Amino acid sequence: MKAMILKEFRQMRRDRRTVALMVGLPLMMLIIFGYAARFDVATIETAVLGPDAEVVASQLGGAFTVVKLDPAGTDDEARAMLADSEAAVAIVTGAAPKIYVDGTELFVAQSALRRGESLPAGLESEILFNPDLNTAAVMVPSLIGLILLFIGTVITSLGVVREREQGTLEQLAVTPLKPVDVIVGKISPYFVVALVDMVIITLAGIVIFDVPFRGSLFLFAVFGLIYLFVVLGFGVLISTVSRSQGEAIQLAIMVLLPQVMLSGMIFPLESMAAGVRWIGYLLPLTYFVQAMRGIFLKASSFGALLPPLVVLALMAVAVFGLAVWRFRQEVAPKTAKVATS
Amino acid sequence: MTAIDVQGVIRRFGSFTAVDDVDLTVAAGEVVGLVGANGAGKTTLIRMILGLLQPTSGLIRVLAGTPSRELRRRVGYVPQNLGLYRDLTVAENLEFWAEAFGGSPAAPPFDNDDLVGDLPLGLQRRVAFAAATQHGPEVLVLDEPTSGVSPLARSRLWNLIRARAEAGVAVLVSTHYMDEAEQADRLVLMSRGRVAGTGTITDIIADLRAVEVTAPRWQEAFDLLDGSGPPVTLAGRSIRVLGADLRAVRSALARAELRAEVREVPATLDETMVLLDS
Numbered sequence: 001m002k003a004m005i006l007k008e009f010r011q012m013r014r015d016r017r018t019v020a021l022m023v024g025l026p027l028m029m030l031i032i033f034g035y036a037a038r039f040d041v042a043t044i045e046t047a048v049l050g051p052d053a054e055v056v057a058s059q060l061g062g063a064f065t066v067v068k069l070d071p072a073g074t075d076d077e078a079r080a081m082l083a084d085s086e087a088a089v090a091i092v093t094g095a096a097p098k099i100y101v102d103g104t105e106l107f108v109a110q111s112a113l114r115r116g117e118s119l120p121a122g123l124e125s126e127i128l129f130n131p132d133l134n135t136a137a138v139m140v141p142s143l144i145g146l147i148l149l150f151i152g153t154v155i156t157s158l159g160v161v162r163e164r165e166q167g168t169l170e171q172l173a174v175t176p177l178k179p180v181d182v183i184v185g186k187i188s189p190y191f192v193v194a195l196v197d198m199v200i201i202t203l204a205g206i207v208i209f210d211v212p213f214r215g216s217l218f219l220f221a222v223f224g225l226i227y228l229f230v231v232l233g234f235g236v237l238i239s240t241v242s243r244s245q246g247e248a249i250q251l252a253i254m255v256l257l258p259q260v261m262l263s264g265m266i267f268p269l270e271s272m273a274a275g276v277r278w279i280g281y282l283l284p285l286t287y288f289v290q291a292m293r294g295i296f297l298k299a300s301s302f303g304a305l306l307p308p309l310v311v312l313a314l315m316a317v318a319v320f321g322l323a324v325w326r327f328r329q330e331v332a333p334k335t336a337k338v339a340t341s
Numbered sequence: 342m343t344a345i346d347v348q349g350v351i352r353r354f355g356s357f358t359a360v361d362d363v364d365l366t367v368a369a370g371e372v373v374g375l376v377g378a379n380g381a382g383k384t385t386l387i388r389m390i391l392g393l394l395q396p397t398s399g400l401i402r403v404l405a406g407t408p409s410r411e412l413r414r415r416v417g418y419v420p421q422n423l424g425l426y427r428d429l430t431v432a433e434n435l436e437f438w439a440e441a442f443g444g445s446p447a448a449p450p451f452d453n454d455d456l457v458g459d460l461p462l463g464l465q466r467r468v469a470f471a472a473a474t475q476h477g478p479e480v481l482v483l484d485e486p487t488s489g490v491s492p493l494a495r496s497r498l499w500n501l502i503r504a505r506a507e508a509g510v511a512v513l514v515s516t517h518y519m520d521e522a523e524q525a526d527r528l529v530l531m532s533r534g535r536v537a538g539t540g541t542i543t544d545i546i547a548d549l550r551a552v553e554v555t556a557p558r559w560q561e562a563f564d565l566l567d568g569s570g571p572p573v574t575l576a577g578r579s580i581r582v583l584g585a586d587l588r589a590v591r592s593a594l595a596r597a598e599l600r601a602e603v604r605e606v607p608a609t610l611d612e613t614m615v616l617l618d619s
Binding site for chain 2: 166167168170171172173174175176177178
């Protein structure tokens with residue numbers, strides 16, 4: 001038994017990825033849970049509109065941070081600001097004063113309602129988009145992103161690595177097939193399966209969990225397609241640096257875990273320490289979650305969805321482009337030199 | 342007609358020269374064995390012939406052209422690890438590889454609906470051979486095509502390879518197994534990236550000799566001779582001292598008072614490779 005234990009430690013020590021997983025992952029989780037996993041919200045972005053906006057804003061205390069002050073602002077503008085995620089709380093002053101709270105920001109909304117004493121007294125409040133603060137309504141649109149990420153990275157990378165393990169990638173390289181045929185042929189089925197999954201999860205969310213779908217179907221499709229390029233790109237990229245399926249899974253975990261924790265899917269980005277929040281802004285799931293919540297629950301305008309769309313599109317070009325380039329290196333044989341030395 | 346023509350090819354990886362000024366030709370209808378120990382440069386040379394790797398310098402022509410995508414339709418390749426999808430059936434594999442080469446699939450070499458991964462190695466090798474030849478290549482490159490299979494399965498495979506050569510296909514077989522090398526019309530022996538000999542096995546072995554020692558205290562004799570300089574191998578309880586001088590071996594054994602029968606024998610191909618690499 002002693003020999004077995006010793007052997008296992010020796011093997012463990014030489015497998016750098018496993019060491020990284022065993023040491024790096026707990027450290028990462030500690031940092032994430034320590035700095036990011038907070039449900040309490042330190043700042044609540046608040047818009048104050050209407051004739052008494054300045055007076056009301058000056059009375060606001062606690063976590064309420066005024067992001068917009070507009071004495072000429074109207075009730076409709078307040079709703080639009082919440083729909084476009086420009087603020088989490090909007091206070092309308094004047095003849096029909098009201099407080100609107102964005103119900104899709106679950107923890108922010110709960111926090112805002114808890115801190116009612118910091119708000120002007122006697123105002124009627126209304127929770128928009130998700131009046132019952134239903135968790136499923138917020139989680140299901142985000143889960144679409146997570147599930148696609150899982151399929152895109154884990155399943156795709158395993159499929160490509162299996163090809164290398166079997167030695168068929170080299171065999172493909174000696175066929176007349178063009179590298180682009182190999183790459184498109186290899187990735188397309190995963191793309192199609194992921195698309196079908198996206199539709200199934202969406203329909204299941206709507207039917208089983210009563211998640212509303214209020215936004216544009218076209219924008220939903222555009223985001224889905226662009227996001228798929230990013231996640232499939234991650235999958236192919238992982239496969240190009242993994243010699244075995246085990247290595248691919250290890251790397252996929254490294255890619256998946258931070259996205260689950262830091263994308264704002266579970267813990268609000270606003271409540272994370274600045275030191276880890278910026279990591280969240282580097283992750284594609286962050287932007288997909290924002291967009292899905294906006295489309296499903298708030299029917300956000302195209303203008304409000306444009307920033308995440310642009311970021312995701314840039315990520316798609318970078319990640320998918322890099323992945324295809326690396327994959328091409330493997331399946332595109334070099335032309336032999338004709339000239340003699 | 343020369344189907345494969347390699348002239349003065351060099352391939353370097355950094356400061357390491359894997360293939361060093363190699364010349365090689367394979368004519369249509371000829372089976373040429375590329376032999377050499379592991380690391381001799383065989384695989385690097387094959388990868389360059391297939392167009393998977395670019396030579397640092399030198400000339401490679403396959404069917405009178407430089408390796409290109411179009412030319413690949415006329416070349417068949419069976420890698421050592423077979424290059425088959427283990428989770429597809431025989432017919433599915435043949436169908437896929439036929440389409441990859443732009444042709445229609447051949448009839449499976451035997452009746453079987455199993456996944457390729459579930460077949461014995463001998464049958465897998467037959468499928469790999471069928472997959473690589475169904476598009477009617479004029480050049481066939483085989484990397485250790487019969488390693489790990491039974492003698493019967495080996496004979497069947499060589500029968501198929503020979504039939505292709507008879508039909509005019511140029512066959513290049515890379516191997517470090519004696520029994521595969523014996524099947525070739527001509528051998529090219531590589532050592533440390535260079536061509537160390539060409540011709541039949543007899544030509545290559547030429548006058549390389551080994552001293553065979555049969556001793557009752559064979560372990561002591563082995564220990565003694567192993568430290569004496571020339572490479573020493575063991576065949577059963579017979580010790581073979583490669584390229585050694587008969588009298589020197591005899592006197593070394595006599596000095597150690599080890600009784601033994603000592604005689605000079607021709608070296609085998611394997612021993613030739615060891616001698617060249619030592």
